[in-house]
Amino acid sequence: MYRGPIVVFVACLFAALYVLVAHAAPAAEPGSALQIAALPATTQVVDPAQVVHGPMDALFVPSHSAYTPNAVESERWYRLDTNADWQGETSPVLSFTGATYIRITVYAPPDYQPRALWFAQTEENSRFSRHRLAMELPHDLHAGQPIYVQIAADSFTRQIKPALTDLASYQSEDLNHVRLTTMFASVQVTMILAALCLWMVLRDRVLVYFIGYTTFQLMFQMLTSGEIYELPGGKLLVPLGTHAPWLFAALSTPLLVSFILEFCELRQITPTAAKILGWMRWPFLLAALLLCLPFAVRTHLLASSFNVWFMLTELWTLSTVVLAVSRHGRQARFFLIAWMPQVMFTLLRLSQVLLNLDQPRWLEYGYPFTMAFASIVVTIGLADASLRARRERDMAHHLADHDALTGVLNRRALVRRLNAAITEARLQKEPFALLFLDMDHFKSINDRFGHAVGDACLRAVVVAIAEELRPADWLGRYGGEEFIVGLPGASHDNAVAIGERIRKRIETLHVHSRGTTLQTTVSLGAASLDGPTDTADELLARADAALYRAKSDGRNRIVSHPPLAATGT
Structure with a gap:
């Protein structure tokens, strides 16, 4: 399943890497090649003046390696020169790769003054990045003109590689590296x-x-x-x-x-x-x-x-x-x-x-x-x-706010929603009504057909109620077979009309479960927000009283509080 996307991803990764590396690749170097000679390693400290002024030139041994490695116990000296006069359009740049934290001192023409190159150097603003240890040489560098390199001792031997590049090419490569x-x-x-x-x-x-x-x-x-x-x-x-x-x-x-x-x-x-x-x-x-x-x-x-x-x-x-x-x-x-x-x-x-x-x-x-x-x-x-x-x-x-069986608000959540709805109705100065529903003879359904059929009946009734509500209305299970419907913005007459639609819808509802088809009815009590000091408990009590009256009057009906009229069969 994931093999194809992963292969494509890895291919794109290496393609992007190839493009980046190709973009950062150095330009071709001019024809002057470095020739390397090394002073034999010795534990004695060599005086730089003796090396730079030429008395020890005869001791340098030509090296066939392209590297100027350091030594673990003592410093190393190298002499670099070119096999031809410098022909580049810009000055040559002498650079060293692989040196990292090893100190390198270069004695270059024309004055052969020591120039320290160090990876962690912070004493002066460097002209180049720390991609390599580098310095600019005179543009008139001649063939055979020596450059002496003193490489400090370090705890590890590293393959330090010198290179000669024209200034323009080196700066271009250096800029790409920095980017x-x-x-x-x-x-x-x-x-x-x-x-x-x-x-x-x-x-x-x-x-x-x-x-x-x-x-x-x-x-x-x-x-x-x-x-x-x-x-x-x-x-x-x-x-x-x-x-x-x-x-x-x-x-x-x-x-x-x-x-x-x-x-x-x-x-x-x-x-x-x-x-x-x-x-x-x-x-x-x-x-x-x-x-x-x-x-x-x-x-x-x-x-x-x-x-x-x-x-x-x-x-x-x-x-x-x-x-x-x-x-x-x-x-x-x-x-x-x-x-x-x-x-x-x-x-x-x-x-x-x-x-x-x-x-x-x-x-x-x-x-x-x-x-x-x-x-x-x-x-x-x-x-x-x-x-x-x-x-x-x-x-x-x-899950904490909804009934696991029917999916509507549970008792704790609907009480919280009711308090919030009453507060909002007072702020907006709008009416608010409540319907209290109870399924008729629900206990007999459980006793005759079992709790599985009873649960299916509850779920079917919840779906029927929800289909008769407006988008802003909400529904919650108060407990057992009792439900609460909140009707924001609904007047008393609106609440009675919605309740009557719900009653008729459930009266004609056929519930199919476990090979059984049955019908049920509901009784409803309606109450409206009354006065600025009315509370959620008082509103629930009035709706419950109206529901009790509907039950007493024969069920399958809606009764409002105060009981103006009873609707139903």
Whole structure:
């Protein structure tokens, strides 16, 4: 039933992603290619002046790799140059991908002054986004002119890749990157605000989980892309360095698991799997605590264990949600559609990190794209859950105010409606009348034919009464075989005329039930609102007195109060 729409949806998802990635793809670079040479790794501190002024040039060893990886224990030095003079129409831009929080210092011509490039740099306004660490080089860059690069030591070895691009192409690509990341972040912020508005009205715990995990995921994404440091207050996160994205990833996961447990109703649908999933979220809180310690980022085992546990948790969560979908969990189906692309891209991203591979462009933009998409679909699911809760609440209110057998107002609701109708009649200075009905000899029907036939007779009488009423009139069951009809705006004479129509209609009514056909009649008492101090109890008492008079006078008739005349057979 759902296979076709899901296939179409996934196809549209990847088509949209392909268009976005193609739009953000860089233009072809000019013919000058970078040549890389590396200074052999050493634990001794190298004086930058000795490197920059040329005495150590002979020690640089040409590299056949396109990367300038950092080292764990010591800084690394690289010399970059081109195999041809720069021929681009605009100045060349030297950029580095994969550096993230590693500090890079570039010594470039003509003055070879140190230029610091750092992901979390906030000291000056950057000309480019933090998509890459980049700086502009002189337009007259010559072949063989050296550029020295000092890459700081870090706790992890990363494949840092330098590239040379003309300024116009780089700015165009950079602008597209900013547009995409801003769009994805804006979508998530919008969904968070929508959920916050829902929470202010509903005060539902599942909305708190959604707001929490989505906010932390957004923070993580903005930390890994660097945009967060452009925002007011971004400087406060700089001291955390590489701790920051790990910390927010660790905090978002238990909130995500808690949200899934509540939103998908896993504890009711898949209790055993849900219990295991609930246990799996607690190690992330311990990881969040450990990641705040100074040694955390230098412990490979901790980082690798976190990634492996994260992958296992996602796979178990996915299996549990799929199991809930197979057991007809409506909310689980919503979440599966929303989360499946994000799970796939998350696992691919973790695999790329663990295997130390280049991040392809479709993965770079696919991951935030699926996060934004998941936020939209889950928000729709939350709205659907809220709508179902509202329908259930309305149904509960309906059942609380209506008679289960006949579907008309019950005694409590009709008394409330009567008080409101009297108040409204006084405000509008309009008349109001009441009919009190009682089925004649109803007990004998139950005794002779059984309660099932009696119930069918009650329902048939209610339908007949309702068909004789005006749109503004209302009907309620006072108890047993007694009914009340409220007639807003009806004068005493109008009430008697409506009551007489009802009496004649029921007199000719044939009730068919369980192979039996029978007829019944009703007696009616009519009363009108009398004076500004008249109460609902007094009005009911007068209508009841008129009904008693109709019964005493032979039944199957209507009597008004005061008893002006009796109508009927």
